[in-house]
Amino acid sequence: MENISKKKTPCIIASDINIDFVKYGAHRETTDYINNLLVNNFIPMIIMPSRVTANSATIIDHIYYYEGSNSKKNQNVFTGNLWSELTDHLPNYLLITDKHSKADAKRPKVRLFADKNAISFKTQLSTTNWEPVFDCDSVNDGYHYFENRLKESYNSSFNFVQLSRQRAKDKIWMTAGLKRTSRHKNRPYRKWRTTRSSKDAENYNNYRRHYKQVIRAAEKSYFKDQFDTKTNTVKQLWSNLASFASLSKKKNKNNVLKLKENGKYLTDPSDLSDTFNKYFCSVGNNLQRQIKHDNMSFESFLPNPTRDSMFCLPVNDIEIYQIINRFNNKKSPGPDNIGPRLLKEIATKIVEPLVYLCNLSLLTGVVPDSLKIARVIPVFKKGDTCLVGNYRPISLLSIFDKILEKNYEHSFIFLFK
16 A cells, blocks of 8 residues: 555555454554555545444445545545445445536437326327318318327427436336336335344345346246247247347447448438438439330320229228227337327327328328328448448338328229229
8 A cells, every 4th residue: 555655646445355444443453454544545435334234233345545646636536335235235336526527418319108298198189179180172281280280299298308327228128117116125125224123124025025026027028028929920039039149239230320422431411311312212213214115105005084983982980990900019100200009099089180181182182292201211231331222221101101001902992892
């Protein structure tokens, strides 16, 4: 310690030394040991009992800190014990932070789909005035109003919040109820440590035993669902197995960092998006140029058109409910962020304007322009990751477009039976 003190370099010593600081002044060897620490400028940071039993309380887990003269002066030092039942010794901690440290702004912002937020979303939709939709003769105008009211309620109910550090470290099978149970578990433990009563010890042990059983059951249920052959395809089963059993982290192939275009590398996200969009939109035109054309028009192969040659039965709310209930909850949402699971919860609140818009689309033969917009995800195939031609597009359309497609499908099947 004397050599470390002479170098004036900051130093931290932490160990289970089994020298009881409580005996300072009453035990000569302990007193000499602590005085030797203080002479060499090592300050004992743990001054509260770290091991508490029914008959004793001792300070035998030590952390010594020598600040030195080479360390930064704008630092805060925090130390203490944690009330935890991980071991029979209370865990110790020592935090050295910068007084002018900035908050971590790198954590992403996410939407919380909690039950109370879902209830708020349904409440807002139930009080929304849908009369302007029914007054529209244009399906584009009607769907525009419908989409805007839906977005307003969605954004106000599921607003963006910064992802907490604790949430990012949670186990997959941890639910909100299990988290509350875990936090409550420390109460009987602290009470037992404070009173040292055998009755409190028994209550704590019983609670901990029950908590472990619930945790094991939740974990077992989660993995049982992941490897259930009745609900998962063979491909999904192998994917789940690889995610749990693989020793290497799964690489995200959709995270495109740079692209090469005209001999230059692009790294700006907006430039990457524009490059992908330009390439994917040009694929169809390039294929069309390769097709040999003659002077004959496709209209020469068609008979004379007959206006109002067929009639489709109007859609009703029962058909809409049936279509919605058949959607797979695991499917990803489109640009409007409304997924199958959320749609099933709000179906009763929006079914009336949705039925009107579907029938108006069938009557006029027009698909709303907003439903033609897709969220495109580039998926890497093989080769050089910097070449845009090595990616294929995955288009995620709005779930309301899928409802409209199903209505057209059912109408045409019924017509040609």
